Amino acid sequence: MTRWRMIRQMLFDGRGKPLPPAHRPVPASWRDDAITGSVLGHSTVFLNFLGVQVLTDPVFSRRVGLGVPPFVLGPKRYHAPALGPRELPKPDVIVLSHAHFDHFDVWSLRKFDRRTPVVTARATADLLRCHGFHQIHELDWGQTATIATRHGPLTITAFEVAHWGARMMRDDHRGYNGYLLTRGNHTVAFAGDTAYTPAFARLKDPTRPIDLMLMPIGAYDPWIRAHCNPEQAADMARQAGARTFVPIHHETFKLSAEAMDEPAARVRAAFAKEPHRLLAVSVGETFRVPLRPAA
Numbered sequence: 176m177t178r179w180r181m182i183r184q185m186l187f188d189g190r191g192k193p194l195p196p197a198h199r200p201v202p203a204s205w206r207d208d209a210i211t212g213s214v215l216g217h218s219t220v221f222l223n224f225l226g227v228q229v230l231t232d233p234v235f236s237r238r239v240g241l242g243v244p245p246f247v248l249g250p251k252r253y254h255a256p257a258l259g260p261r262e263l264p265k266p267d268v269i270v271l272s273h274a275h276f277d278h279f280d281v282w283s284l285r286k287f288d289r290r291t292p293v294v295t296a297r298a299t300a301d302l303l304r305c306h307g308f309h310q311i312h313e314l315d316w317g318q319t320a321t322i323a324t325r326h327g328p329l330t331i332t333a334f335e336v337a338h339w340g341a342r343m344m345r346d347d348h349r350g351y352n353g354y355l356l357t358r359g360n361h362t363v364a365f366a367g368d369t370a371y372t373p374a375f376a377r378l379k380d381p382t383r384p385i386d387l388m389l390m391p392i393g394a395y396d397p398w399i400r401a402h403c404n405p406e407q408a409a410d411m412a413r414q415a416g417a418r419t420f421v422p423i424h425h426e427t428f429k430l431s432a433e434a435m436d437e438p439a440a441r442v443r444a445a446f447a448k449e450p451h452r453l454l455a456v457s458v459g460e461t462f463r464v465p466l467r468p469a470a
Contacts (some may be wrong), residue, residue, distance in 0.1 A: 179333040193237065193252040198459030200257060202228075207326065210361065210386060210464035214455070215257045217427035218278055218367065220389055221266075225358045226326030230266040231365050231389070232278040235259055235286070239276040239428065249276060250428040253435060257459030261285040266323040270294040270331065273351035274302060274342040277428055278402050281306055292322050294331050295341055297350030315350055316384050330357040334378060335357025336369035338401055344409065355385070363387045364417060368424060370400055371407040379416035387454070387464045388417035391424030393438040402431070405441035419454050419464055420446065 188413035200213035200221070205224035214220050218232040232381065235256050240249015260283065272278050273296050281302065289307040295317040303310065312320040314333035322329045333352040353366040355378070364378065364385045378385065391410055395404040403411065405422070412420050425438040439456050446453040454462035 193255040193281060196254055196257040196459040197457055198461070200258060200459060200461045202258075202287065205461075210363065210466065212391075212421075213257060213422055213461050213462065215422065216222070216252070216254060216458050217425075218272070218391065218423045219256065220365070220421075220423060221258070221263055222356075222363065224329065224363060225361065227324050227358065228264050228267045229270060229329070229356060230263070230268075230287075231270045231374070232272055232367070233260070233269060233283045233287070234277060234280040235283040236280050236437070239280055241276075244282050251320060253429065254427055256456055266291060267326070268322045268329060268331075270354055270356075270365060271299065272336075272353065272365070273338060273340045274299050274346075274349050275340075276342070276431070278368060279342070280352070281355055282310070285329050294320055294322070296333070296352045298348050299350065304344070313350075314352060314354075316352065316361055325445045327358070332357070334364075334365055335372070335374040337372035337374070338368045338370065342417045361386050363464075364389065364460070366390045366408075366411075366423075368401075369401045369411075371404055371411065373414075375411035376414040380415065381416065383416055384467070385417040386422065386467065388412040388415060389421050389423050392422040392442050393425030395438075396431050396433040398431055405438050406445050409442065409445035418467075419452050419462075421454050421462055422456060 205211040205223040212222035220231045222229040237253050238247040238249050292310040294312045300311045300313050318336045319332040332355045336353045338351045340351035341347040356363045362385045390408040392405040394402040394407045422442050
């Protein structure tokens, strides 16, 4: 398939309604003394992190791209979100990795309370302010914000990934991040979107291992310079010392040439010798992270 044909198919996809999700999580049943979550679709993860409710890259729209719903020019979902915004508990914080339309969907963000704290990448706050958000924390690599919540503080540190942040053609001043989310002795890494990079090895800390890595695994053919493949994702998680792994950025939007089910099959194979580390693969599956004893 040529690149133009692939892009044309992506933009002018004539399919009907997205398929219903195979799984529907029940966040109201998740305990506040655990790390429990679900990938709702693409890179949208709802996480109960020891009582703090975290929502990453919220995208619930049927299409993502330029325009105003329902007139949006961009990829169409293959699967409906596992839960919609009104079915979720109120998030304590929203985390945005970068400004690409499939990660930073203003029409989805507008469905949440504008008083919700938002952590976002460098030079992206303007995209939030114009929609009424005002508790905005812009982070560049190595910078940290601590968010006060009703269940205690959540510390968020931006780390380096291999991607780019421009929303349009010329706004390449915008940043792009992965994040370490920390509560007490526990850490969750949300990798956002990335190609293969040795930067993940610098995250390894034997005294504070990463409990969970949320890592993108799709859209690598032919875009391998911007998106890691499943084997690279697994390798970077190992380099970072992550104890468990949940894939994101697959099964939802057709952004590249590989089959929709190929990334999931390849990531299962990548963890075939240590299946206990792969907590969930399909959209909507609920995962619970085995906690390490307190130091």
